[in-house]
Amino acid sequence: MKRVSFESDYNNGTLPEILSRLIAENDNKTSGYGSDPYTASAKEKIRQAIGCPDADIFFLIGGTQTNQTVIDALLLGCEGVIAAESAHINVHESGAIEAYGHKVLVIPSEGSKLTAKGIDQYMSAFLADETYPHMVLPRMVYITMPTELGMLYTKQEIEDIQEVCRRYDLLLYADGARLGYGLTSSQSDITLPWLAQHVDAFYIGGTKVGAMFGEAVVFSNIKAPRAFFTTVKRHGALLAKGRMLGIQFDTLFTDNLYLRVARHANEMAERLRGIFISHGIQMGVDSPTNQQFVILTPQEKEQLMESIAFEVWSPLPDGNILCRFVTSWATTEEDLLALDKALAGLA
């Protein structure tokens, strides 16, 4: 199983720093469900890292669960969430948002990014339609940071989106499943405290940034919804041994580990990108984060898969194939060398 794999950033184990910490604390006994000192400490460290001493923070287990729980808690049943067509909640959550009764309102996007202008046009058309009380009422804007295609929002873009959200009384929620990669991208002008100030709620993804599992939900500009703890439990999202989340996030937010491992992955992604280009392979998306999308011919794809694991993203109209290569904390020099060698060997 020690194969060379760029399939995803969850194809690997757990950050050694986290594993060590789990071992070190293993013999202790604590109360369950997040009533433990590790969880308290992790929350405090995140509050400092985001510069919001009063933020309400909760640790959940996975991304779909987190989106489902947060969106359900913030919206009435008849309210919906605006998202790009490519949004994770629209495509890859098996209807988890609808499972709790909420419609995902898809509006036009640029690449995989929503725009303030797009939201504005949608909302003004919505309100101009006299029949809108018979429709799902837009109440939240969902963005991903970075997007499902590895793209980034700029400060200006988020400020504009925030402004349009305020104008139309929409909540702004950022899915940060890969937040670390977004924040540490060489192309990013956004910091964690800045983001916290410019969205109502967001989550800091652990699973895809080195944790075994875990996502930290942050209500940074609004208070947590009433009875949110009970809502988390109702969603099956409350971990009995809650300290396992506390220990992980406490470790991630010690000595900047979260950003350091994300930066490593981004650097490896940039080198991976360089390797593809050096072999004359075309990039399919202009991504400045840890997900790289390349265009392979069917033959290239087949041949490359013999030695390297990666994900087929989608067929292209011209017969070629968009493929995804993802780096993570666990991506090594050897992995890149193996890829370089495999590309060199393509017929």
Add this chain to the structure above:
Amino acid sequence: MKRVSFESDYNNGTLPEILSRLIAENDNKTSGYGSDPYTASAKEKIRQAIGCPDADIFFLIGGTQTNQTVIDALLLGCEGVIAAESAHINVHESGAIEAYGHKVLVIPSEGSKLTAKGIDQYMSAFLADETYPHMVLPRMVYITMPTELGMLYTKQEIEDIQEVCRRYDLLLYADGARLGYGLTSSQSDITLPWLAQHVDAFYIGGTKVGAMFGEAVVFSNIKAPRAFFTTVKRHGALLAKGRMLGIQFDTLFTDNLYLRVARHANEMAERLRGIFISHGIQMGVDSPTNQQFVILTPQEKEQLMESIAFEVWSPLPDGNILCRFVTSWATTEEDLLALDKALAGLA
């Protein structure tokens, strides 16, 4: 935090055998969402352990989530699940079953156990009521093994329940959050293969029997419901790094570890019980498993809590307090000695 605690069986860390295995496999890369060799191996070992070579098995993360997902997958919206008043799904899941539209149909129980007779009486009265098509239709019987009060069903009792379920076309589902403790109790006449043959579906609890997290859903007498994988995802119950579940259950079902650690906890519970009795403390429930319920005066409770952590279960009509003491893989001789000493010191 190295306090003496009998609060629960999830107040502790992870079985050392599991931790070691997680470390040993940490550098490998595998596909996500359960498409990894550890998960495949774990399923195969469980199939052997239960004697069902064709059983459909899925690994989920926690108990509430598991109950919610299985019950939702097996029932129509208008169908409900019969349970005891004390059932976990009725009391301590924050409405997770109702969240997916299903009513919990509470019927009289003995202690915390359903009886074939009780189910029979309920069903015959239900069907005799001409208005029943206006009611929630009973479709499943939910039992816990052992129950929330640590009690056990006998072979005969389950056979009788199975018979009544077949008569009324009810599915029989066993919540095995603490299954190991039930199977290894000195009072139990049930084995894992026998149980698998006598219920339609059940889950083997990992979280409370030494795992970091994880529950193994087994469809032993019926096929898994159509599209169950997607249903699991929709419930937010699919772990991205699915191999973490595979590794844990593969370890638990190697060399009988699952039953061995449960047996240890039961033995410690029996000794704990002896210690209480030796100090003249009355037991509140006759439990042959790892949860022990004792009756303390308010003063005793206060004094004991100074040195020992445990859970207040419920006040009693006479002013005394029912308290719960739970053992686990992590319960040590020292813990018992500390308890003995603390009890000796009670005024």
Add this chain to the structure above:
Amino acid sequence: MKRVSFESDYNNGTLPEILSRLIAENDNKTSGYGSDPYTASAKEKIRQAIGCPDADIFFLIGGTQTNQTVIDALLLGCEGVIAAESAHINVHESGAIEAYGHKVLVIPSEGSKLTAKGIDQYMSAFLADETYPHMVLPRMVYITMPTELGMLYTKQEIEDIQEVCRRYDLLLYADGARLGYGLTSSQSDITLPWLAQHVDAFYIGGTKVGAMFGEAVVFSNIKAPRAFFTTVKRHGALLAKGRMLGIQFDTLFTDNLYLRVARHANEMAERLRGIFISHGIQMGVDSPTNQQFVILTPQEKEQLMESIAFEVWSPLPDGNILCRFVTSWATTEEDLLALDKALAGLA
């Protein structure tokens, strides 16, 4: 089909006054969905009748739908509604409340009535249980006026319930499917304005009090929940030809028709009760409203059913049968005579 029937108060046609009005207005054209002058007029008349000039009022079609919509609109997903075991929402709505995710929290009742004491005991025990954040959170008290067994709450009882609701921050909601019969009972000390002041929301049942269909939801002590119109639509509870509801309620609240027809039914019920007693038949419930429950032997039941339609309510432990006889606007002298005669003819 002109048989003598006491099956229910919806076994009949529509009040002639309503039918006439429907005919008189039939050629007019109006906007749909309740944006019509009849609906506006009906709301105004109800506001006057209840003495709440600012009450938010909505017309829905049937009782189950109404309960489902109101409860869903007022509660978070993790919040539940306290009810008596016999409550319509608990028994005869096929899980319509759970369909939108809410648990019905059954607590002990007296007959079919909740008591302030019972609610108080439940709530204080709930809050004393440290694990309550893992439970469904009680947020509403549901009462029926009159109850499913035809019983009435007194002023004092409702005042006491209101007081305990305020103490525990519970909403108080009254299901008035048969409200007219409750208000006009000779035993009732409650008026419509008084009720409106002592509950947060209630509905005035039309279907069972002479309308073809229709229930008027009144938010008398709270504002209607945000976006309630859209919530009604989402529940499939918005009638396209909404004026049919407006016309019916406008007629019912003209010249006191609603109370007059209810009073008629109550009087017929009292005479019906007298007839049963005169024939030595025992009453099963002490009901002062239009539903009368009598105890028949199996033979009596069989024989009586040959000429009279009524509903078998439930078998009794002694082998006899509790049967329900209901009067309505359509109950005539001839119906009572036929019953008297049939009873006289019993072997």
Add this chain to the structure above:
Amino acid sequence: MKRVSFESDYNNGTLPEILSRLIAENDNKTSGYGSDPYTASAKEKIRQAIGCPDADIFFLIGGTQTNQTVIDALLLGCEGVIAAESAHINVHESGAIEAYGHKVLVIPSEGSKLTAKGIDQYMSAFLADETYPHMVLPRMVYITMPTELGMLYTKQEIEDIQEVCRRYDLLLYADGARLGYGLTSSQSDITLPWLAQHVDAFYIGGTKVGAMFGEAVVFSNIKAPRAFFTTVKRHGALLAKGRMLGIQFDTLFTDNLYLRVARHANEMAERLRGIFISHGIQMGVDSPTNQQFVILTPQEKEQLMESIAFEVWSPLPDGNILCRFVTSWATTEEDLLALDKALAGLA
């Protein structure tokens, strides 16, 4: 209120034939919830009219409710329904489909019509995507007959859709809110029995074709889902005085009334269309049924609204306005004359 209105086909009263029948039967007593002879007779007449002696038929109250109930009953939670962007279930049901957990899967359409080719492309792309088990699984195709824009499917188009549905194991469901207008359009080559054979389920709309309310759900090619009666009740869609639905549909399916009144409306629509064209007004949609869409300048719209009621559909990019004029059983010669006159008077 006797204004000239083309706002909708539910801006009017009830067909006189139905009103007469309601009056004629008003004094009878029958059991509730559809257990009455009128309902039985109506079902039988519909079975004859569609040529399916074994079809399962249920009467519900309104269209949103009907779509919600049928779709919920036929799909698993994780399954979705394919629809055009303009589909009623996607736009104008306030999320009623999502309320029961189901995603509406919007695919490209032609005008407001789905195409076999579009479904085929969607399904083949879906199945080619290896991640599809993480997506909502398509399980049903929803078409409207006629569409929300008054357009018709041809026999060939439906045959092709049926074929592609069978290939991909998709159920085919037709929303017939305005079915009568579709069947009696001069452009239609489809009959009721033919439709019944070529879809799995559909509903015959009453509300918009002269009834006071009511829709007849027909399972013509499949059996009704298990416990559908209880599912209807759970959706709040079961009318207590169910005979009111029976009487209406029994009347509509006597002497071809349903098709006769639809034909009248279509003829009036054709004349209305002629009137607009004669005044040089451009049609916005090529609709052969009772909904006509015309393009007005803002000034025309304002001026026309002074004497005629109609619906503003949507603004057009060029600044003009798409407006909807609808005919029904209640549309008269006078209405058309008034429109003609009003158009003549436009500046």
